[in-house]
Structures are given as C-alpha cells and as structure tokens.
Amino acid sequence: xxxxxxxxxxxxxxxxxxxxxxxxxxxxxxxxxxxxxxxxxxxxxxxxxxxxxxxxxxxxxxxxxxxxxxxxxxxxxxxxxxxxxxxxxxxxxxxxxxxxx
Amino acid sequence: xxxxxxxxxxxxxxxxxxxxxxxxxxxxxxxxxxxxxxxxxxxxxxxxxxxxxxxxxxxxxxxxxxxxxxxxxxxxxxxxxxxxxxxxxxxxxxxxxxxxxxxxxxxxxxxxxxxxxxxxxxxxxxxxxxxxxxxxxxxxxxxxxxxxxxxxxxxxxxxxxxxxxxxxxxxxxxxxxxxxxxxxxxxxxxxxxxxxxxxxxxxxxxxxxxxxxxxxxxxxxxxxxxxxxxxxxxxxxxxxxxxxxxxxxxxxxxxxxxxxxxxxxxxxxxxxxxxxxxxxxxxxxxxxxxxxxxxxxxxxxxxxxxxxxxxxxxxxxxxxxxxxxxxxxxxxxxxxxxxxxxxxxxxxxxxxxxxxxxxxxxxxxxxxxxxxxxxxxxxxxxxxxxxxxxxxxxxxxxxxxxxxxxxxxxxxxxxxxxxxxxxxxxxxxxxxxxxxxxxxxxxxxx
Numbered sequence: 001x002x003x004x005x006x007x008x009x010x011x012x013x014x015x016x017x018x019x020x021x022x023x024x025x026x027x028x029x030x031x032x033x034x035x036x037x038x039x040x041x042x043x044x045x046x047x048x049x050x051x052x053x054x055x056x057x058x059x060x061x062x063x064x065x066x067x068x069x070x071x072x073x074x075x076x077x078x079x080x081x082x083x084x085x086x087x088x089x090x091x092x093x094x095x096x097x098x099x100x101x
Numbered sequence: 102x103x104x105x106x107x108x109x110x111x112x113x114x115x116x117x118x119x120x121x122x123x124x125x126x127x128x129x130x131x132x133x134x135x136x137x138x139x140x141x142x143x144x145x146x147x148x149x150x151x152x153x154x155x156x157x158x159x160x161x162x163x164x165x166x167x168x169x170x171x172x173x174x175x176x177x178x179x180x181x182x183x184x185x186x187x188x189x190x191x192x193x194x195x196x197x198x199x200x201x202x203x204x205x206x207x208x209x210x211x212x213x214x215x216x217x218x219x220x221x222x223x224x225x226x227x228x229x230x231x232x233x234x235x236x237x238x239x240x241x242x243x244x245x246x247x248x249x250x251x252x253x254x255x256x257x258x259x260x261x262x263x264x265x266x267x268x269x270x271x272x273x274x275x276x277x278x279x280x281x282x283x284x285x286x287x288x289x290x291x292x293x294x295x296x297x298x299x300x301x302x303x304x305x306x307x308x309x310x311x312x313x314x315x316x317x318x319x320x321x322x323x324x325x326x327x328x329x330x331x332x333x334x335x336x337x338x339x340x341x342x343x344x345x346x347x348x349x350x351x352x353x354x355x356x357x358x359x360x361x362x363x364x365x366x367x368x369x370x371x372x373x374x375x376x377x378x379x380x381x382x383x384x385x386x387x388x389x390x391x392x393x394x395x396x397x398x399x400x401x402x403x404x405x406x407x408x409x410x411x412x413x414x415x416x417x418x419x420x421x422x423x424x425x426x427x428x429x430x431x432x433x434x435x436x437x438x439x440x441x442x443x444x445x446x447x448x449x450x451x452x453x454x455x456x457x458x459x460x461x462x463x464x465x466x467x468x469x470x471x472x473x474x475x476x477x478x479x480x481x482x483x484x485x486x487x488x489x490x491x492x493x494x495x496x497x498x499x500x501x502x503x504x505x506x507x508x509x510x511x512x513x514x515x516x517x518x519x520x521x522x523x524x525x526x527x528x529x530x531x532x533x534x535x536x537x538x539x540x541x542x543x544x545x546x547x
Contacts, residue, residue, distance in 0.1 A: 074204035
C-alpha cells in the first residue's frame with residue numbers, strides 16, 4: 001500500500017504539473033480582453049434553468065439583485081468549482097443573473 | 102469777272118458755313134476725349150474692384166477649405182466618441198471588463214442552546230465566517246474562508262477553513278491547490294454553512310471528532326463529464342492526510358506539514374441521472390502516524406508506528422421544488438498502531454479503530470400551502486442519524502449515539518433563516534445518559 005500510495009501521489013503530481021504548465025502558458029498570453037456583447041435570449045433562458053437546477057440543490061436561490069454584475073462574475077466562478085459546473089453552464093448562469101439584477 | 106465774283110462769294114459762303122462746323126468738330130473731339138478718360142478711369146476702377154473681388158474669393162476659398170478640413174476632423178472625432186460611448190454602454194451592460202475582480206461573501210450565525218444535560222443553558226455567539234474570492238480573468242480564482250469563534254471561556258479563535266487557488270484548466274476541469282474542504286461526501290463541502298444547513302448542528306459523526314474529514318492540504322483535480330442527458334462529476338484529491346489526535350481518533354484538519362511519507366489519496370464521483378437526483382460515492386486511503394504529544398518520551402519501538410486508514414461512503418440527494426431529501430453514509434477503518442495519548446504519554450498500542458456514521462434528512466418548504474405569506478416561509482425538517490465507534494472506548498463513550506432532530510425554520514429571505522429545533526441524543530454506551538437539546542439559531546449567508 002505504501003508503494004501504491006507513492007505511485008498514486010507521483011502520478012497525480014505529474015498530471016498536475018503538466019496541467020499547470022499548460023494553463024500557465026495561456027495565462028501569460030496577451031490575449032485580448034473579453035468581448036462584451038449582449039447575451040442572446042436563449043443563453044439567458046438556459047442560464048435560468050441551470051441556475052434553478054444546480055444552485056437550488058444545496059441552498060435557497062439568492063435574488064439576482066443581491067449582487068452586482070462584477071460580484072456575480074466572481075461568485076459564479078466560485079460556485080463553478082464548488083458545484084462542478086462546466087464553463088458553458090457558468091456563463092449561462094452569469095448571463096441570466098446579470099440580465100435579472 | 103462775274104464768274105469770279107460768284108466763285109469768291111461761294112467760297113466765302115462755304116468758309117462762313119464751314120467755320121461753325123469746324124468749331125463744332127473741335128468741341129466734340131474734346132468731349133470724346135473727356136469721355137475716354139472717364140471710361141479709362143472707370144475701367145481702372147473696375148479692374149481694381151475685380152482684383153479685390155478675386156482676392157476676396159481666394160480668401161473665401163481658403164477659409165472654406167480650412168472649414169471643410171475642420172469639419173472632416175470633427176466628424177471623425179464624433180465617430181470616435183460614438184464608438185467609445187457604444188463600447189462603454191456595452192461594458193456597463195455586460196459588466197466591467199476588468200481583469201481582476203473580487204467578492205466578499207460568507208455567513209454568520211447567533212443562537213441559544215438549552216439542555217437537560219450537565220451544561221448550563223447558554224446563548225452562543227455562533228460563528229462569523231467571511232470568505233474572500235479573487236478572480237483573474239476567467240483563468241483562476243483564489244478563495245479563502247476564515248472562521249471566527251468565541252470559545253466557552255470568552256476567547257476568540259480564528260481558523261483558516263480553506264485557502265485555495267482554483268485554476269480553470271479547460272471548460273470542464275479545474276485544478277485546486279492549497280487547503281481545501283474535503284470532497285468526501287456532501288455535507289462537509291456543500292451543506293455545513295449555517296445558512297445552508299437546515300439544522301443547527303452537524304449530523305452525528307459528521308462534525309468534529311467524527312468520521313467526516315474536514316479538510317486537507319494538497320491538490321485536487323475536479324470537474325464534470327457530460328454524458329448524453331446525464332452528468333458525472335469527479336474530484337480526485339491528494340493531500341498531507343490525517344493525524345492521530347490525543348484521544349486516539351483520526352483528525353482530518355488540513356495540516357500544513359505532513360508527519361509521514363504517505364499522502365492521502367481520495368475523492369468522490371457523483372452521478373446525475375436527472376438534474377434533481379444526485380448519487381455519489383467516496384473513497385480515501387492513506388496511512389496515519391501515532392500521536393506524539395508534548396512531553397512524550399518517545400514511542401515504543403518494535404511496533405507499528407503508522408497504520409493504514411481507509412474510508413468509503415455514499416450519498417444521495419433528491420432536491421425538487423420545496424422538497425429536499427438527503428442521505429449519507431461513511432465508514433472508516435484504521436489499523437492498530439502504537440501511539441502516545443494524554444493518559445499514556447509513553448505510548449500504548451491503540452487497537453483497530455472502526456467508525457460508521459449515516460444520516461437521513463427531509464425538509465419541505467410550505468411555499469405552496471395556503472395563501473399566507475407567513476406559512477409560505479416556514480420549513481419543517483427532520484433528521485435521524487447514527488454514529489458507531491469500535492476500538493476506542495473513550496471516543497465511543499463521548500460520541501457513539503443515535504440522534505434525532507426535528508425543527509421548524511422560518512426564512513426571512515432566501516439567505517436569512519431562523520431555526521428552532523429539538524435534538525435527542527441517545528448515547529449507545531451503557532451508563533451514558535441521553536440528552537435533549539433545545540436549539541435556536543439565526544443565520545445569514547451574505
């Protein structure tokens with residue numbers, strides 16, 4: 001078990017390192033700022049559904065008016081990790097919350 | 102002679118007649134000359150005026166050209182301003198496009214706990230847990246939560262609940278590094294904050310001195326696997342692992358330094374057959390060292406000073422509309438090992454330790470019952486759980502129990518709740534008195 005444990009840890013560290021290198025290259029890039037466009041209505045509808053199905057699983061649904069757009073940006077990123085949401089789901093929820101606050 | 106006279110006379114007459122004509126011609130010539138001079142002067146004047154007009158036209162043309170140039174420049178500026186205003190309007194609609202953003206969140210609670218046990222009824226200050234979230238673009242987020250507690254003797258304790266960097270590797274995968282809440286089960290990672298937890302305390306075995314790991318320090322790979330209409334989630338964690346505490350139990354508190362060469366490896370897989378039903382399974386394996394308390398002379402040589410520790414469990418939740426039903430089960434086993442304890446600082450052989458805990462909980466918001474707003478904000482809740490311990494008598498006496506909770510919550514807003522509840526603790530070790538608690542709490546998630 002001791003050896004297996006070490007091997008697991010080594011494998012995971014290796015994977016994490018590779019992931020870190022991969023992502024750091026994109027962090028250092030000079031990509032343009034995100035383009036600001038008005039979200040399409042279907043994204044807002046999808047966001048409302050995703051919001052209800054995922055956020056309500058653990059806690060009551062906050063009113064969209066509780067936070068500003070910028071605060072929702074960060075709050076949804078936090079919940080993307082905690083609730084295991086995809087990037088697409090997170091963006092849809094953001095679009096719904098911003099359109100509703 | 103006669104002819105000559107006629108001739109002379111005629112000539113004279115001619116002369117006589119011609120003289121005034123001659124005189125008249127001379128007068129006309131002078132007048133014409135004057136007129137010519139006047140005309141000449143007029144022409145010169147006209148020429149001067151024409152030159153002046155030409156100059157004026159040239160100046161006007163130059164002015165018009167400059168005006169046209171300025172107008173073109175102004176039009177270009179107007180277009181720029183319009184573009185800027187349009188971009189600003191879009192930005193204000195979609196949120197400020199700053200690279201770094203942050204958000205302060207968290208929760209706090211206050212309450213009262215009465216008991217028929219040895220402890221006096223007490224007001225409790227509860228907890229204040231601010232959490233900070235800092236985001237850089239859509240690449241990563243740093244998040245940390247502190248917990249401020251007032252102890253029973255009035256001191257303030259501060260603990261770091263978690264402090265982690267979340268790096269979004271791609272659309273579906275995140276690398277988490279640092280001190281993180283344990284991904285084992287549902288309660289610790291998602292349900293324990295007091296504004297989310299429907300009952301004042303944790304289920305038996307899922308709080309401190311229980312089986313549920315609280316946190317670990319290391320890294321996680323976690324994310325989502327979409328599969329047709331269903332969804333899988335996963336969290337694989339590697340960390341420093343647990344330590345043996347002074348009572349012989351296993352404490353999983355996210356230590357900052359590993360006390361052995363073995364890392365904990367574990368995680369959870371979740372499955373969503375429908376969006377409202379989640380089924381999860383958890384597993385963790387590691388090794389844990391014996392406890393070395395202050396003043397301990399050293400552990401007995403020749404015996405196992407570290408032991409295998411394994412934990413597994415499953416959980417399920419059904420959350421649809423006003424109904425939330427949950428069940429969780431955890432089971433752990435630690436092999437025997439030599440360890441010092443408070444009673445035996447020189448070290449004793451701690452026998453194999455087994456723990457098992459489960460709970461089931463149902464809450465229902467009365468949001469569709471009757472027409473009263475007051476009724477709509479009520480939420481009855483019931484929870485039953487059991488916690489079993491074998492191999493460590495002291496731990497078993499203090500913690501092994503059946504626990505029943507009933508409560509009634511009133512939601513002032515979606516994130517502010519008042520809870521009133523009763524808790525019956527039926528300890529399983531013979532001779533340990535059962536206890537009834539009366540619990541009141543107000544919690545706010547912000």
